[in-house]
């Protein structure tokens with residue numbers, strides 16, 4: 001089966017001249033649809049850089065990244081927004097919600113951006129799918145950390161992207177809400193045959209992932225498949 | 238995207254208030270200063286604008302209509318012989334002293350006109366009749382200057398240059414650019430008030446035959462009568478207007494005031510919109526990371542400034558209209574006709590758009606990778 005994401009000999013350097021710093025050094029990795037892949041590694045090892053390049057946010061220095069067979073290294077700056085919009089959902093450690101908008105509006109604005117028909121309705125449905133039907137009209141300031149992260153997951157799901165990229169999604173959460181967020185994220189890989197990539201230090205994630213890749217000094221350290229306890233769909237909400 | 242612009246604007250309450258205050262302040266400054274300028278244009282030469290004469294004869298080299306000096310009245314008869322001239326009339330404008338009931342003096346300007354031709358007479362009469370000026374020692378003044386001239390009602394008697402003057406009527410809204418109000422009277426009465434010889438006048442007003450070439454008549458007059466200057470209506474109008482509005486600096490000052498308003502507005506609005514963009518940089522970065530194009534980010538910023546512009550305009554123009562209304566019955570004329578009000582809306586939009594340019598530049602340089610930082 002063709003991998004959804006295929007990374008080979010990827011190099012990413014920051015800066016130039018004397019300040020040049022190689023953050024990713026010859027990374028090769030295939031990611032399959034339906035898989036929950038966890039990226040682990042020490043701080044500064046290049047995890048965020050890797051998912052930024054995968055998600056078309058940063059351009060690579062050399063190597064190849066194919067998404068669904070399409071090469072994105074060397075893609076022009078003007079083509080990137082559409083690539084990000086059509087293929088990816090992003091989840092951030094700091095949630096990055098719009099504080100002036102309600103939970104539903106936060107999701108709906110992304111539905112509009114992705115040309116989802118009936119964006120308000122779609123947003124309500126997505127919030128329901130992360131168990132926040134009753135928080136539609138709440139503002140981020142009135143939500144707990146775990147609820148905020150669930151809103152941001154609902155937002156990332158707008159337009160049903162094939163790939164979800166989450167950078168330390170549980171770092172700011174307590175253990176109960178962190179576990180819930182991880183349950184939801186791993187459940188999402190099975191739906192619609194998605195790939196879910198989670199950057200984390202959180203050992204709880206081991207219960208929910210299919211594969212763990214460690215990054216050390218910009219290189220792939222280890223890469224192992226895991227057995228895990230899959231949550232049943234009923235647990236998700 | 239519209240909802241983000243709208244709600245972000247109201248989310249920053251304090252900033253919205255600062256932005257609106259800036260716009261309102263700028264708008265009121267622009268509207269009032271420009272309105273005063275328009276008022277000056279109106280007031281400076283209203284005595285010419287409301288005079289039906291086609292040509293004016295005066296002493297040579299007069300600076301403006303309020304600065305004439307005596308010429309021989311007999312020149313009228315020579316003027317009548319120039320082909321195309323159908324009517325002539327005397328007309329005097331001259332600064333005189335008006336004695337208040339309490340004994341103090343005010344300066345005013347006699348406008349002595351020929352009652353038979355009506356050229357140079359008062360307009361907008363609200364009390365009395367022009368015909369009443371046929372009586373001896375009679376004058377008509379404007380009701381905006383009642384207090385200044387110590388007058389309350391028709392029939393009151395005062396003194397002009399030591400001669401009796403009886404009020405027989407009031408006009409409304411005949412303002413004077415100088416602080417000296419106009420006092421209308423017959424040319425004959427005026428001779429008593431103005432230190433001038435019997436056979437002299439300040440102006441000779443002419444009416445010409447319908448369709449006649451006024452410039453040709455003007456040349457004819459200059460060739461026939463020595464020691465005079467001849468103006469068409471437009472010429473004396475613009476000489477007077479230019480003298481008072483631009484020669485005195487009043488016009489330039491008000492126009493500069495209006496420009497200053499524009500500048501203040503742009504700076505304040507630019508500052509607040511820029512600060513708002515900086516505050517929301519992470520949100521814009523998030524939008525960009527999630528696939529929004531630069532164009533879509535600009536839309537939010539431009540929409541924000543447009544919304545601020547519309548709200549600021551509604552508030553600002555209301556304040557300006559209130560000020561204009563409150564000065565309606567004073568000697569200061571501030572005009573805010575609707576095309577100007579409309580123009581100010583355009584200016585407000587321009588102000589807010591140019592203010593947001595700075596922010597748009599900043600938004601272009603957003604690094605979407607910033608979204609991953611804490």
Ligand SMILES: Nc1ncnc2c1ncn2[C@@H]1O[C@H](COP(=O)(O)OP(=O)(O)O)[C@@H](O)[C@H]1O
Pocket residue numbers: 014015021023041042043044045046047048049050
């Ligand atoms: N914009 C940048 N410019 C220069 N160096 C950077 C930049 N972003 C990250 N780095 C460096 O690249 C390395 C990898 O960073 P990052 O991918 O954020 O690591 P991680 O997410 O694993 O903590 C770090 O040493 C970091 O200092």
Ligand SMILES: [Mg+2]
Pocket residue numbers: 047048049167
């Ligand atoms: Mg990181």
